[in-house]
Amino acid sequence: MTYEEAPRGEPGARRPKQGTVHAAGCVLWRRSPVDGALEICLVHRPKYDDWSHPKGKLKRDEDPLAGALREVEEETGHRCAPGPRLPTARYVAGGRPKQVTYWAAEATEGHFVPNREVDRVLWLPPFAARNRLTQLRDRQLVDALLSVLNPA
Structure with missing residues (x-):
């Protein structure tokens, strides 16, 4: 069991942390506007200085797919x-279990504008995307995407 500090003034220095954090995201892909080759979108989060697939926590009672698209x-x-x-990622973040449900998703329209959560995006070929990702678990999602887009 993991613990968090109790708020000031409450008896007891520590109490158990709450349950699993639920999140959702996508391995976002497109065909290159230059040569039609497959490209995968990675996001850079300045808070963690990492490269990952777009994802985030679900709102209360939010459908996971709706949350992933949002x-x-x-x-x-x-x-x-x-x-x-795609496969669901399960790991511990901030002392709490986290479960992230993923989908393959083809980009349809839009334009990136840097924001507080994500300051850069890159569209990379699968091999380069796999190597740029910070977490090993995210690299496995590239492999999963390739297997659903190019079934053997």
Whole structure:
């Protein structure tokens, strides 16, 4: 069990942290406007100085797919057409279990504008995207995307 500090004035220095954080996101892709090659969108979060797929916490009672599409648009400025569901990531963040549900999603329209959460986006070929991602678990999602876009 993990713990957090109790608010000042409350008896006891620590209490158990709450349950799982639920989040959702997409592995956002497009065909290059130059040569039609597959490109994957990565977001840079200055708060963590990392590169990841667009994702975020779900609002109360929000449908995971709706949350994933909302987060993609908020972080990248792009709307997208959702495709197959990808593997769910489970890990601990900030001392709490976190579960992120992902979908493959093709970018349809939009334009990135830097914001407080995301200051840069990159559209990269799969190999370069895989290498740029900070977390190993995010690299596995590139492989999952490639398997659903190019089934054997």
